[in-house]
Amino acid sequence: MKTSNALTPAQGDNKENGKMKAIVQTEYGSTDVLSLQEVDKPVVTDNGVLVRVYAASVNAGDWHLMRGTPFFSRLLFGGLLKPKIAILGSDMAGRVEAVGKDVTQFKPGDEVFGDLSECGFGAFAEYVCVIETALVLKPTNASFEEAATVPGSALAALQGLRDFGQLQPGQKVLINGASGGVGSFAVQIAKTFGAEVTALCSPKKMNMVRSLGADYVVDYTKTNITKNEQRYDLILDMAAYRSVFDYLPLLTTEGTYLLVGGSAAQFLQMMFLGDWISRISRRKVKYLACKPNQQDLLTLKELIVAGKIVPFIDQCYNLSEVPAAIRHLEQRQVMGKVAIRV
Structure with a gap:
């Protein structure tokens, strides 16, 4: 794999009182509007999959949503004056911690990756709860960081x-x-x-x-x-x-x-x-008007397993460094993808 600094899942999580760390924004602007905060951990819904996020990646859409530009992006995602999306990040990989009673495709312990762009975003956090069709099982020959750059x-x-x-x-x-x-x-x-x-x-x-x-x-x-x-x-x-x-x-x-x-x-x-x-x-x-869907994620997984596509990671940042990662991407000098270690 064309990458370095492979992720080792964090050991000994200490998430008392249902809290987690996340990168949060409450207004539009530069990366100064992003801050690492302690927020409520998502609650598992009947049709939801709670995932412990191990890695995410940064996309151009993240800085557009952060800045609220171009202006028509606010019409698409809501929040004309203030963002409705408090936690950015659409691409993630991690391990299933719990599933709702109506979930059939996954079980606790499964390693997964997925696209959250139609599920409220939220990948720049320690946990996320999404519908099962936003996820597929992670390729066994890819690290969490590599898988998170794919969706x-x-x-x-x-x-x-x-x-x-x-x-x-x-x-x-x-x-x-x-x-x-x-x-x-x-x-x-x-x-x-x-x-x-x-x-x-x-x-x-x-x-x-x-x-x-x-x-x-x-x-x-x-x-x-x-x-x-x-x-x-x-x-x-x-x-x-x-x-x-x-x-x-x-x-x-x-x-x-x-x-x-x-x-x-x-x-x-x-x-x-x-x-x-x-x-x-x-x-x-x-x-291009991209349509996230589970079947195409499965196709990409098969291509990775077969060695036909290999994620190329330019640089990896920690969760607290998401603002720096977005600034790096905004400079348009990135080769491949920028990954986030959560």
Whole structure:
């Protein structure tokens, strides 16, 4: 596994009076609004799974929810003036401590990982209680840290390539932002689909991207990819900071451009003008709307067990260091994922 500082589960938990530690926010702002606090431990519901969190990971969505920007994110998750989500973190891995009477898939002691983005978030804490369909059993060949980096980013990569891009064996895919969280998984998953992968990244990250299996790695500081004569069946854009019109000439006649991440301006352009751009360009132009689900988590687990995808961890922080971890991610220099040791 491409990682270091593997997690050893904490021993001798001392959680008296039903309390736990968590990173909490009560207002929007910089990482200064985050603080380590003692809060009530979740109560197990009839259909809930109580998990002792051993590891989590940081995503771009965490800093957007923390800052409340772009503003439309407040409409999606509630809290126009103050956040309704007090504990951030959507990706986690841990061990089941208790289950409700209606739970059938898990039992105490099971090692699990999952996506909490549709279950109220809450991974930056010592415990979380979620519905069982948000979880799957952790791959035995992955550490808790590694498993915690998978759900959101790898799920986006899988659905982007398979469902939105409909990538087929032998097709050519261009991945912009190939060294980041989603991009590092996208390179590996595209190769499992039998595609030819061209990866775009900064020079200091080229060796890392090559290690993931990319066929061609392009330094965007030296090469203007939009002048490339190569044509691609799919362009997966994780760093959309230039116009989609710059990429359209690179697509085959049946090609697809898919926006996954980047500036709010480009995302809004795709939301409101994507269909129009598709019509006038005669190319498929889309933006990714990821749908967390248990079956895709199982697919990712199988790929990890088979050794076909390997999480790449840039750095690991302790729970109390979540603000520093988010600042590190905001600098956009991360290779792979940032993990949190809980």
